Amino acid sequence: MSARQLSPSFEQQRAxxxxxxxxxxxxxxxxxxxxxxxAELFWPDLPPNLExxxxxxxxxxxxxGHDEQFPWPAGEAPIPxxxxxxxxxxxxxxWAIRRGADAQLLKPITGGGIYSAVLIAREAFDRRxxxxxxxxxxxxxxxxxEPLAQATALLMVAENISPKAAYDRLRRQxxxxxxxxxxxxxxxxxAQRDQGRRHDxx
Amino acid sequence: xxxxxxQVAIGVLFSTTGPYASLGREGYFGAMMAIAEINAARSxxxxxxxxxxxxxxxxxxxxxLCREIIDGSGAQFVVGCTxxxxxxxxxxxxxxxxxxxxxxxxxxxxEGNEHVVxxxxxxxxxxxxxxxxxxxxxxxxxxxxxxxxxxxxETNRIARECVERHGGTVKAExxxxxxxxxxxxxxxxxxxxxxxxxxxxxxGPSSQAFVEAYWQLAQxxxxxxxEKRPIISCNWTENEIAVLGExxxxxxxxxxxxxxxxxxxxxxxxxxxxxxxxEQRHVSAFFVQAYVAVHMIADGIAATGTTDSGRVLAHxxxxxxxxxxxxxxxxxxxxxxxxxxxxxxxxxxxVFDLVSRIETPIIPDPYLARADEPAAGRRVGHLQVxx
Numbered sequence: 196m197s198a199r200q201l202s203p204s205f206e207q208q209r210a211x212x213x214x215x216x217x218x219x220x221x222x223x224x225x226x227x228x229x230x231x232x233x234a235e236l237f238w239p240d241l242p243p244n245l246e247x248x249x250x251x252x253x254x255x256x257x258x259x260g261h262d263e264q265f266p267w268p269a270g271e272a273p274i275p276x277x278x279x280x281x282x283x284x285x286x287x288x289x290w291a292i293r294r295g296a297d298a299q300l301l302k303p304i305t306g307g308g309i310y311s312a313v314l315i316a317r318e319a320f321d322r323r324x325x326x327x328x329x330x331x332x333x334x335x336x337x338x339x340x341e342p343l344a345q346a347t348a349l350l351m352v353a354e355n356i357s358p359k360a361a362y363d364r365l366r367r368q369x370x371x372x373x374x375x376x377x378x379x380x381x382x383x384x385x386a387q388r389d390q391g392r393r394h395d396x397x
Numbered sequence: 398x399x400x401x402x403x404q405v406a407i408g409v410l411f412s413t414t415g416p417y418a419s420l421g422r423e424g425y426f427g428a429m430m431a432i433a434e435i436n437a438a439r440s441x442x443x444x445x446x447x448x449x450x451x452x453x454x455x456x457x458x459x460x461x462l463c464r465e466i467i468d469g470s471g472a473q474f475v476v477g478c479t480x481x482x483x484x485x486x487x488x489x490x491x492x493x494x495x496x497x498x499x500x501x502x503x504x505x506x507x508e509g510n511e512h513v514v515x516x517x518x519x520x521x522x523x524x525x526x527x528x529x530x531x532x533x534x535x536x537x538x539x540x541x542x543x544x545x546x547x548x549x550x551e552t553n554r555i556a557r558e559c560v561e562r563h564g565g566t567v568k569a570e571x572x573x574x575x576x577x578x579x580x581x582x583x584x585x586x587x588x589x590x591x592x593x594x595x596x597x598x599x600x601g602p603s604s605q606a607f608v609e610a611y612w613q614l615a616q617x618x619x620x621x622x623x624e625k626r627p628i629i630s631c632n633w634t635e636n637e638i639a640v641l642g643e644x645x646x647x648x649x650x651x652x653x654x655x656x657x658x659x660x661x662x663x664x665x666x667x668x669x670x671x672x673x674x675x676e677q678r679h680v681s682a683f684f685v686q687a688y689v690a691v692h693m694i695a696d697g698i699a700a701t702g703t704t705d706s707g708r709v710l711a712h713x714x715x716x717x718x719x720x721x722x723x724x725x726x727x728x729x730x731x732x733x734x735x736x737x738x739x740x741x742x743x744x745x746x747x748v749f750d751l752v753s754r755i756e757t758p759i760i761p762d763p764y765l766a767r768a769d770e771p772a773a774g775r776r777v778g779h780l781q782v783x784x
Contacts, residue, residue, distance in 0.1 A: 202558060202765040222511070228730050229509040231766030305492050306510030310764055 203314065206231040208251030210313075213237050213264060214279060215256070219304045223254060223279075226309035240264045247273045252313050254300075257291045258282055270295040275320035277312050279304070297323065339377030346380035349387060404446040405704055406470035407432065407694065410463055410477030410487070411687075415454020416576060417601060419636060420479045420683050422676075424501050425449075427687030428476045430674040435692070441699045445691070448472050452483070459486040467494050473706040474499060476690045479683070481505065481547050488512060497706040499694065501686035503631055503652070505551035506763040514710060515733040516686040516693075518653060520555050521762040522736045523631040524596075527651040528559045530740050530753055531629055536593030537565025542583065542607065543598035545572040552598045552631065555765070568592045573599060578606035584614055591620065597630045604630070605641060612644035623647025635679035639747025646745045653736040654682040654722040655749040666721035679747050689720045693727075724758075733761030 210227050214220050215238045224234045232251060243266045253274055255264075258281040262269055270293060278296035280288065291299065298316035300308050343365075350361035365383075369376040409428045412421040429447060436444045448470040452458035459478070466472050467490065475491075476499045478484040484500055491498055491512035503517040541556055543549020549572055557567050568590040571583055580603070587595065599607055611628060615621040624647050633650040656667065656679060666688075670680050677684060696718065697709030710727065717724040726735050737758040741749025 202555065204766055206766055225511070225730070226509065229766065230764045306488065306512060307508065310507065 203317075204231060205251055205313065209233045209235055209249055211235055211237065211241070211250050211253040211274075213241060213253060213255040213260070215239075215259065219279065219302050222304045222306070223309055226304075226307070230310050230313070232313075241266055250274050252277060252316055254279055255294065257287050257299075258302075260290065260294070262294075265294070269293050272297075272320075275313070275316035277316045295323075336375065336377055339381060342384055343377050343380040346383045349383065403443065405443050405698060406448050406466075406472035407445050407691065408463070408466035408470070408472040408475030408477065409447050409449045410452070410459070410466065410475050412452050412454040412479065412483075414451065417454060417479055419601070420502070420634065421454070423634065423636070423681055423683035424477065424479060424687040426674045426677050427501070427680070427684035428691050430670060431688040431691035431695075433673050434669060435695050441695055443698065445695060446470070456480075456482055456486060459483045460490050463487040463490045463498075464494075467496055473497070473704045474694045474709070476501065476687055476694070478502070481508075484508075484513065495706070497710055499690035501690050502683055505548050505555075506765065507551065509731045509733070509763050511732065513732060514690070514713065514727060515731070515761070515763070516690050516727075517682065517734070518631070518651075518736050518738060519733055519761050519763045520552065521765060521767075522653070522738050522759045523651050524552050524555055525559060526738055526755055526759070527629055527631060527649070527740065528556060528563075530651075531594055531627070531649065532560070532563050532565065535625075535627065537563055538568050538592055539565070539594045539596055540568045540587060540590060540592035541570040541596045541598075543570075543572050543596075544600050544603055545574050548600070548632070549598040553596065556596050565593075573603045575600070576602055578602050580607045580610045583607060584610045587611065587621070588614060588618065592626065594626055595628045597628045598632065600632060605637065608641050608648070609644050633743065633749075634681035634683060635747045635749070636677070636681065638743045638749070639679055641743075642747075643745040645743045648743045649740060649752070650743065650749060651738050651740050652682040652749075653734075653738050654685045654720075655739055655741045655751060656680055657741070657748045657751060658722055658739070660721075660723075662719060662723075663721045685721055689718065689725060693718050693725075728761050731761050731763055733763055735760055 210232045212220055212223060212234055220236065227234045241264060245266050251274065253272065254277045257278050267273060272295050275297045276295055278291040278299040279302055280291065280299055281302040297319035298312045300312050346365060347358060347361045350356065350364060351358060365379060366376055369379040372379065409425060411425040412418060413425050432445045432447050435441060448466045450462035450466055452462055463475060466475060473496050475496065478487065478498065478500055479502050481504050484498065487498055488510055497512050497514055499514045499516060501516045503523050504519065506519040537560060539560060541553040543553050553570055557570065560567055569586055597604060597607065608628060611621065620626065628648040630650050635656050638645045670677065693713045694709055697712035698704055700712050701708045713727040714729040717726045723737060728735050735758045737755050739751050740753040742752050743749055
C-alpha cells in the first residue's frame with residue numbers, strides 16, 4: 196500500500212468466492228459490498244476459461260477445497276488469494292499454504308475481517324509478484340555470466356589491456372547504449388563469431 | 398417473546414464516570430430520557446425497562462457488563478458505548494447472543510458489523526464535508542492535533558489525505574496523551590507555523606486546554622483570531638463549548654444535530670429534554686443520537702410485534718424516523734445512519750450558529766470505498782418521513 200493511497204478504494208473491482216453457499220459467504224458478500232467490491236460465487240469449480248483480469252481477490256474454502264477446482268497450478272494464483280479456514284487441521288493448512296494463500300480468515304466469519312484480509316493479501320501478492328520478477332531477471336543475468344567473461348577476455352587480448360580496463364570499457368559502452376552489460380557482451384561475441392565465419396569463407 | 402409482554406428490557410451501557418464521563422453522561426441521559434418519555438406516553442403496547450451498567454471508563458469492564466445485561470434481563474438491545482475501543486470489546490458478546498448494540502456517537506469508520514447499528518456520523522459524514530467547507534474559505538495548509546488514540550489517528554489520517562488531494566500541505570500533526578493538558582509546545586508551534594486552520598480531534602480536558610491557550614495566543618497576535626484561523630472539530634459538544642464560553646467563540650464544528658436547529662420538532666424535543674433531563678444544561682448529538690436510538694428500537698418493536706433485534710433493525714432500515722434533526726433511516730448495506738450534517742459556528746453561550754447545511758442526506762461510506770468522489774457526490778434524494 197503506497198503512502199499516497201491510505202484509504203484504498205476497491206470500487207470497480209470484483210472478488211471471486213470459491214465456497215459452497217453458506218452464511219459465511221453471506222457475511223463475506225455483505226462486507227465486500229461495504230468496501231465497494233462486487234462478489235461472484237463459484238462452487239464447486241472455477242470455470243476453466245476464467246478471465247482473472249477483472250478480479251481483485253479470490254476467497255477460497257480450505258475445508259472442502261482441492262487442486263482440481265482451480266484453473267491455475269498450486270502456488271501460482273494470478274490474483275491475491277485469501278484462505279477461508281474452518282478446520283485448523285495441519286493437513287488442511289498445508290494445502291492452503293501449497294495453494295499460495297496470501298492471507299487467511301478463520302470461519303465463522305461474521306461482522307469483520309474482510310477489509311484487512313483484502314489489504315494484507317493484496318500487499319503480500321504484490322510482494323510475491325515483484326519478488327518472482329526480480330528472481331527471474333537475476334537468473335537471466337546469471338545465465339549470461341559466461342558470455343560476459345568471454346567478452347572481457349576478448350577485449351583484453353584484442354586491445355592488450357588489463358581485465359579491469361576491459362570490463363570498464365564494456366560497462367561504459369553498455370551504459371551509453373542503455374543495455375545490460377550482459378546483453379552487450381552477448382552482442383560482441385556474436386559479432387566476433389560472424390566475423391570469424393566470414394574469415395573462414397574467405 | 399411477544400411484544401405484548403408488559404415490559405421489554407433494554408440495556409443502557411455508558412460510562413457516566415471516568416475519563417470521558419461528560420460524553421458518557423450525554424448518551425446515558427439521552428437514552429434514559431427516551432425511555433421515560435415512551436413509558437409516560439403509553440403510546441406503545443409495552444413499557445421499556447432500562448437495565449443500566451456503568452463501566453466507569455474501564456475498558457476491561459465493558460464485555461462483562463454487556464453480558465450481564467443480556468444474560469440477566471434477556472435484553473435484545475443495548476444502547477451504549479462512547480469510544481470505539483469499548484464498542485469493539487462488546488461485539489463478541491453481541492455476536493454470541495444474537496443481540497444488537499445501538500451505538501450513538503460519531504466515530505472514525507472502517508467497521509460495519511451486523512450486530513451494531515451506527516447512529517452517529519462516519520468520516521464521509523463528518524471530517525470530509527467539514528473540510529470541503531473549510532478548505533476553500535480558510536486555505537489549504539492546516540495543522541492537525543489529536544488525542545493519542547484511534548479517533549485522532551484515523552480522523553487526522555483521513556484529513557491529511559483530503560488536504561493533500563486538494564493540493565494543500567499539513568504544516569504539522571501532533572498527538573497528546575489522553576488527558577494531557579500541557580499544550581505550551583503546541584501553541585508555540587502554531588505561532589511559528591501559522592496554519593490556515595487547526596483540526597482538533599483532542600478530547601476532554603486536552604481539547605479544553607488547547608482552545609483556551611489558542612484564545613490567549615489570539616489576544617496577543619490577532620492573526621490567530623477564530624474568524625481568520627479557526628479551530629475545527631467533529632466532536633464538539635454544546636456543554637464543552639458552554640464551559641469554554643467566549644474562548645470558543647467563532648470556531649467551527651460539524652454534526653447532524655445542533656441544539657440551535659430551528660424546527661418545531663427540535664423545539665418540542667428541547668422542551669421535553671428540559672423537563673425530563675434537567676441534569677443536561679445543553680444537549681448535543683451524543684445525547685440526541687442515544688435518545689433517537691431508543692425511539693427507533695421502540696418503534697421497531699411496536700411495528701414488528703417482536704423483540705427480535707434483527708427484525709427491529711430491518712424496520713429501521715425500511716422506515717424513516719422523525720428525529721429532532723430530521724428524517725433518519727439506517728442504511729441497509731452498512732447499518733449506519735443516513736445523515737445530513739450541519740456546520741456550526743460556536744457562540745459564547747454554548748450554542749452553535751448554523752452556517753451551512755448539507756441539504757440532502759449523505760449515504761454512509763464507512764470504508765471510504767468511494768473516497769474518490771467528494772462527500773457531496775454520495776447523496777440520496779430527500780427522505781420522506783413515514784410516521
